[in-house]
Amino acid sequence: MTASTLARRGLGVTVVERSGDTGRTGAALSVPEGLLERITGLRSEQLPRTLAPGVQSWFAVHTALHAAAAADLGIHFRENTRVVEVGQDTDAAWAVTAEGERIHADILVGADGHRSVTRRHVAPDKSDARYAGQVLWIGVAEESAIGSRGWPASVAFQHGAGYTLIGYPLPGADGSTAPGARRLGWALYDSSRDDVLRGSGALVGSVVQHTLTAPEIPEHTFEELARDARRAFSGTWRDAMVDSIRRRAVIGTPVAEYVPDRLVRGRVALVGDAAHVANPMTGRGFAESLLDAESLGAALSSNPGRGDRTRALLHYELDRLDAVREFVRSGR
Template sequence: MTTQLHDTPAARNPDQRRTTAIVVGASLAGLMTGLALSRAGVDVTILERSGAVPRTGAALGGVDESLLERITGRKLSKTDSTALRSVASGVQTWSAVHARLRTAVAADPHITLHPHTSVHSVSQDADSAWVITWDNMTFRGDVVIGADGHRSVVRNSVSPEKPDATFAGYVIWLGLTDEAALASSGRWPRDVAFLSGIDDYLLGYPLPGHDGSLAPGSRQLGWAWYDSSRNDLLREKGSVVRNVVHHSLTSADIPEATFRELADTANALWPSPWREAILDCIERRAVIGTPIAEYVPDKLVNGRLALVGDAAHVPTPMTGSGFSASLHDAEAVAASVAAGVRGPAMAQALRGYERQRLNSVRSMVQSGQQFSRSFAGRAA
C-alpha cells in the first residue's frame, strides 16, 4: 500500500513555511501543547485517535486557574468564574477543563485537529520528523510531540529501552453523580474529602453541575476509590498483562459479584453523602475501574521527538500533579521548539526542554511511588 502524504502546512509551502509540529493526542496535554506551540509561532497539527471528546474523566484536582488562563489566552467566562468561587480550590470537572481547551484550539487558526486519526509509528531524519497512521497517512513536521498518554506510541521511539509504564498494584474506581439523584443527605461538602478505610482510600470532590452551575440541586459529586484488592480481576479481564496496564474496566467488564461487594463495602466504610454517590453509580452501572500505572522517565527527547504529559511521566493520581506537570511541559517544549526554529538546531533546542523538565518530573513520579508501594503492599 502506498503511504499518502497529508497536506500539512509543511507540505503546502516548503520554502516559505513557519516551523511545524505534529502533536499526537488531543487530551489535556496535547491541547495545551498545541496552544503553547501556536503562541510561540508554530503551525500545529494535532492527531487524536478518538472522536471529539477522547475521555470522560471525573474530577481533576490541582488545576491552577491562572496557568490555565495563560495557556488558553482567555479570561474565564462568567459561568466559569461563578463556578470557581465556591468549588473546592483547584478542583474542576475533567470535562469542563477539556472543553475550555478545545474551544481555544478550535478558535486558533494555526492549529488543525484531526479526530479519529490513530498513530501507528514515528520516524525522523536529519531534516524532519513524521508519523504514520493506522490508515497509512503520513504527517510530517519539524518536530513530533507525543502527548499520547501512559501507553504512548511516541515513547517507543524516544525511549525504546524503557517503553512501558508499569502497574502500580491497585485500581481506582471512579464515578460521578448528579446531586438530583441523591436523597437529601445533609450538608453539601465544601471541600475535597480524603477518607481512609482499612485497605481503601476515598477521595471525594464537590463539583459544579454539567453547565457549571453551583445552584443547589444541580451540582455533582465525583469520587475516586483506591482499592488494592482487585488485582486478580484486573489480570483475568486483560486489563493488566504482566506488569503493563492495557485498559480500564468499563461497567460491562465488572462482574455483578464485584458490584455487590463494592456496594457492601461502601455501606460499611464511607459516610454520607459519598456513600450515596457511590451507591447511585453502582446502581446505574456507571463505574470505571482504572488500574494505575507509573513511569519514571530517563529521557524526554530523542532528536526531533519529544514527550509531554503522561506520555513523558506517569505519577499516581494521589500526587494530584499530572495536570500541572503537563501544563509546564507544554510551555517548556513550546519555548524550546521556538528557539530551535528550523534546521539542525532543533534537536539541540529540544534537549534544552529535557534539561529543564527531567529532574522535576522524575521527582514527582518518585514521590508518588512511596505511597503506591505502601498502599499496594497492604493487600499483598
C-alpha cells in the same frame, strides 16, 4: 495545552487525535490558577466557568481547552485518527496512521498518554509504564439524585474496609455551583482486585493495558463494591458511591507509574502522561503537564529557526527531566 502553547508562538500545529469522543465517567482534574489565560492568552472575562481554579471534571476541562484550540487558525485537528508508529530522519519527523498515511513535520510531540506509542520511539529500552498495585474505581453522582444533606465543602480523604477514598465536590456540567446543580466525584483506591484486571486483559504481566469500562467489570465486583461502600463509609460520600455503582457509571483505572530517563530523541519529544506517569494521589498530574507545555513552548521560542528545533527539544528535556522524575517518585 501543548498545541495552544506552540501555536501562540507562531508554529503551525497538526493535532492527530485517536478519539473523537471526549466523554469520560468520573475523572477529575485539579485546575491551577490562571490555566487558560497562561495557555491561550484569553482574558479572565472570556473564560468559561468550567475553567475556574479548583477541582473540575475532565470532560469540562477538555471541552474548554478543545474549544480554545479549535478557534486558533494555527491549529489543525485530525480526529478519529490512530497513530501506530512514529519515526524521524535528519530532515523531518513523522507519524504513521493505522491507514498507512505518513504525516510529516519538523518535530513530533507525543502527548499520547501512559500507553504512548511515541515513547516506544523515544525510549525503546524503557517503553512501558508499570502497574503500581492498585486499581482506582471512579464515579460521579448528581446532587439531584443523592440530595444535599451534609454537602462537603472540600476534598475529603477517608479510609475503611481496606480502601482509601478520595471525594471531591464538583460544579455542575455547566459550571454551576448552585445548590441542587452540583456533583460529587469519588475515587476509591483498591489493592485487592488484580484478578479482575488480569481477567479482563486490563493488566498483562506488570504492564497496564487499558481502563476497565462498566461492561468489563464483573457483576459480582459491582455488588462487592456497593456492599463495602455501605459498610465502610457514611453520609453523602456513601450515597454518591452507591448511586454511581447502581447506575453502573463506574470505571476502573489501574494505577501505573513511569519514571523517565529521557524526554527527547532527536526531533521527537514527550509531554504529559507519555513523558511521566505518577500516582493520581499526587493531585499534580495535570499541572505538571501544563508545565511541560509551557517549557516546550519557551524552548522553541528561544530557538526559533528550523535548524535549531532539535537543540530546542534538548533544552526542554534539560529543563523538565529532573523535575518530573522527582514528581513521579513523590507519588510513591
